[in-house]
Amino acid sequence: MSTSKLVRSTVTCSSVVLLAALTLLGVDRLGRGSRVSGPAGTLQAPQVAKKIVDRPEEAYGIWKEAGYRGRTVVFVSDRWESFDPGELIPTQMFRAYPLQLFRIAKLLEDEHLDAVTFLYVASMNRMIRGIVAVLPKGEVDRLKQLSAKSKDSKVSDRGLYQTRQGFPRWFTTGADFAGLHEPALLYVGASYFKSSEPEELLAQIAKSGLQSDCVILCREKGKGGVTPAEVAKLNRFARLLGLATPPAGAEGMPASQPQLQPSTRPDS
């Protein structure tokens, strides 16, 4: 091997290694830079946007309007309702050229957005990239049992990690919730207060160190088993966060809340 060949080999090698390092950095930056969030803080911080809604799908509308992208949602409710996303996409029996194609995310948003599917629709529309579900212990145990059939799940004392087509989801209890390394979109459903008190949940979240830029409190109207007692507790939780709660049934947005103006910035 001549000296020039040796030099060329060394240059090739170094270039590939350098290119690899730049690619890794670039890809990571692209991912983190794709996230869109707003001013974040602890739940009681004034800059955190807080809203009370009647139905879960309204949370989707708020997230969409605010332009959130690539976020992790902390979903607090009394149960995790399963459904088969495959059933939502019609099997096309007429497939003549040119094919009548469509964007699945748009189809789901237009035709299948409801109280059960809203998180899935948000994931398909790039708003969220992961879910942490905070559920009562009985519900987490039920999901742990079901996960035995899953190909990708990890059960631990603190909860369950389970993916769906590579989409990451964690299921845990309020007591075991360990927070996140980034600000999250927080959704709290009234049904959660069947088995927990507002002060207890707030303490658990505070202990976890969770930061958020958008808190949605949902009365979960129409959801079986949600009584005025749970809605009253939700209102109490809202007051703990500094929200003035309107009468049940009316949409609430405290006048003092900052307008949602998400800014693109990489989350750590």
Add this chain to the structure above:
Amino acid sequence: MKIAISSRTPLYLGLLTLLALVLNTVLITSQPVSHDDFDVALSAINYMESGQLGPTMWNHPCLRNILVYWALRAFGSGVLGVKGVSLLLGTLCTPLVGLVALRIFRDSRVALLAALLWACDALVIEFSRQGINDIYLAFFPLAAIYLAYRFRESGNQGWLLACGVGFGLGLASKWSGLFPLAVTFLLLLFAGHREGGSAGERLARYARLGATLGIVPVLVYLLTFLPWFGRGYSLSEWPALQRAMFLETSQHQGYHPKQWNDTDNRAYKWFVLPSVFVDPFMNMDSPDGNPVGKLPDFEESVTVELGYANPLVWLLVWPALFFVIRRGARERDEGCCYLGGLFLAAYLPLVASPRPIWMNTALSVLPYAIMAVAFLVWNVAQRFPRRQLVLGLYLAAVLLVASPLYLLAIGKGTKIPFLKEQLVEQYMVQFRKNMPAKPGLGGAPQGAPASPRHAD
């Protein structure tokens, strides 16, 4: 390493490529669109515009989504948009088989024979005419191997870099691209070792090889996930996705329960028993036109595509492989050893897999198998006094068998009464028997036979 190519070889390879193009495109506009074809197009849009894997074959890498999406953008949602990539790559596999066989055996006649056997293979034709990416498993490794040989012939590092990119694209099609990559890496390592030189020179060669065939393919693979990263995922979250994909792939039992007797799903059978890839589907737009207001009946709306292995080729694979390996060992023939390694590395993991492996995956092994068969047939024919006649008779027999298999592969088997009765009817009967409801009798246009999918 220099290869002498006769002046007519490129011409013959060109003609064989033309033959492949014709076989891959004849009647393709009248071939009904399958569920897979449609789902491939949907998945391409879903991936490129939403960064989501799936809905179909979410556990496989993403190159198909990218290529099909751009084909859809360029050509619309007609045949070229949906199947254009497979048609192109499937057709280009024919000259690649010839060019690689030429480098391996240094004999243009064996190379041309291999290219002909490849071009006429029913499974190759079936998957060159489908949107799904199984034909990529043959194309990208073959292209990379060809580029590796160009590097060895010229010493130009650009070929080696291109080889790494080719293997990266192979990996980004399906992970089975790893096997020919590993064998080619070993070949080049061995070749580099034989070149000798000082310790520094050797080290430089090994490092260059590690960079171009170790790092570059991984980078290419990683870059095909850019739309997914665009959803907000960081690099530290990527291994979890790869793990989920791996767990699904390693335990995969099919996306839907099969509505027919699914027996050919073990790789060890492929070259020992007559095997077939079965693909029945319904499309309510009957190929002959669908009069407004009248839904077609079952017979008109069902298509059965059958990728039958040509027994005159596939059942020669093991003897051919034995012949190739023996030649490699006895004569220290690098090409034969390499081909034997490529075949075994690509095939044995599939044989050992505990999960079902359907015959579409055979396309990752078939190029090497067919090259070995061509080598065997050529050498056996040489032992006869009238070798051209023997070879001609063999080829005539292969083409005779390939003709009906071609019709079955393109879904026209039901049009030929004999083929329908002997080979297709059984699948139609099973398919109809397992239909939950008779199509065409009421229901909304999109009313589909319930296809149980992955429960959440």
